[in-house]
Amino acid sequence: MVGTGMGAENGVLIRTGEAIQTLREIDTIVLDKTGTITRGEPGVTDLVPAEGWDGASLLRHAASAESGSEHPLGQAMVERARDRGLELFDADGFEAVTGRGVRARVDGREILVGSGRFMGEEDVDVSAAADRLRELEDEAKTAMYVAVNGELAGVVAVADELKDDSARAVARLREFGLETAMVTGDNERTARAIAEQVGI
Numbered sequence: 001m002v003g004t005g006m007g008a009e010n011g012v013l014i015r016t017g018e019a020i021q022t023l024r025e026i027d028t029i030v031l032d033k034t035g036t037i038t039r040g041e042p043g044v045t046d047l048v049p050a051e052g053w054d055g056a057s058l059l060r061h062a063a064s065a066e067s068g069s070e071h072p073l074g075q076a077m078v079e080r081a082r083d084r085g086l087e088l089f090d091a092d093g094f095e096a097v098t099g100r101g102v103r104a105r106v107d108g109r110e111i112l113v114g115s116g117r118f119m120g121e122e123d124v125d126v127s128a129a130a131d132r133l134r135e136l137e138d139e140a141k142t143a144m145y146v147a148v149n150g151e152l153a154g155v156v157a158v159a160d161e162l163k164d165d166s167a168r169a170v171a172r173l174r175e176f177g178l179e180t181a182m183v184t185g186d187n188e189r190t191a192r193a194i195a196e197q198v199g200i
Contacts, residue, residue, distance in 0.1 A: 029173050033184035033191070037198055038160040042072050044080040045141055046157035048132050058154040060086045062146045065104040065111035068094030073142060074102065074113075076158045101144065112147040113156070119145050129155050140193035142186060167198045174199065 007014045014020060034040050047055035063081035066074030068091055081088060091104040091111075100121070101114015112122055116133070119126045124147040126133075133155050136143040141157040170180050180200045184191050 026178070028179040028181060030181045030183060031170075031200075033182050033186065033194060034160060036163075037166045037182060037194065038162055040072075040160060042076045042142070042158045042160040044076055044156060045159045046136055046143070046155070048129060048136075048155040048157070050128060050152045050154045053153050056084065056086060058146060058156065059084070060088065061106060061109075061111055061148055061153060062113050062144075062156050064089040064091050064106040065094070065102055065113050065146075067091050068104065069096060069102055071096070071102075073144070073158045077113075077156060109149050113144050116145065119147060119152075122147070122150070124150055124152060126152050128152060134189070137187060137189040138193060140190050140197065142190060162194070162197060170199045 001017075003020045004014045004017070031037055044059070047058055049055055049058045059077065059081050063077040063086070066077045067088055069075065078088070089107040091106050094102065094104045096102050097114065097118060099115075100118035101112060104111050112118065112124065116126055116130070124145070126145050126147075129145065129152060133143045133145065136155065136157040139159075141159040143155050143157040145155055146153045173180050182191065182195050182198075182200050184194070186194075
């Protein structure tokens, strides 16, 4: 009873006393990345325009395409564009391509926002920005290509900040002799970078 009460005071719901008894036998803690290790509120960190583009235009087109998206990464772009006072274009024919990105018609142009795999399927040459995208991913950022009418317009990177106490919590778990692991849908480089920052 004391244990469940203390758990509740710290935001941990323990449904049965048996759970506490079982807990002493565990040797590994598996943590979800988003919302547990990180804040779960991504924000735009980098705009890397391709030749002939500037950061504001890149963001405006990407955010306009993402305006129909419910995905947190897309919403982060829309929020950043609005914070910068950029007026978004109306988007038609929005389509989310599962696990790859989004497609929309914006200001009479076809906009694609998404992964290198998505761009490859759409015959968009991203070689000019591929190295920079990998660098951003190595910094634990989720980086997405943006293409306009089949031509690369640039890269937009979004990151979800670590919670202030994540590294300290992982360190305490290790002091207790527990292994820690992290699960995420992010690409492996981004996942490794976050894990290293918190000591997993």
